[in-house]
Amino acid sequence: MKNTNKQIWDYIDNDGNTKKKKQCEHCGSPIEPQYHNGKVFWTDGHDGFPVCDGRVCDDCNANAVIPARLRAIQS
Numbered sequence: 001m002k003n004t005n006k007q008i009w010d011y012i013d014n015d016g017n018t019k020k021k022k023q024c025e026h027c028g029s030p031i032e033p034q035y036h037n038g039k040v041f042w043t044d045g046h047d048g049f050p051v052c053d054g055r056v057c058d059d060c061n062a063n064a065v066i067p068a069r070l071r072a073i074q075s
Helices: 058-074
Strands: 010-012 018-020 034-036 039-042
Touching: none
Parallel strands: none
Antiparallel strands: 010 018, 034 039
C-alpha cells in the first residue's frame, strides 16, 4: 500500500524546487533520488525486468530483481 506521507514522497531538486518521487512498480514505495557530491543525479530507480515492467526502488532491485536475473542466467 502506498504511503501518502508528504515528506516521504517529496524531495528537493538541484534548483531548490520540491518534486515528487516516483513510485516503485513492485512494492509501491517511493524511489529515492541518487546523489553525488550533494546533488541529485538520478531519480528513476532501476529497471524492474524480469520481476515487473517499470522502475523499482533500491530494495526491490537488490532483493527481487537481481536475484531473479541471476536465477535466469543460472538455469
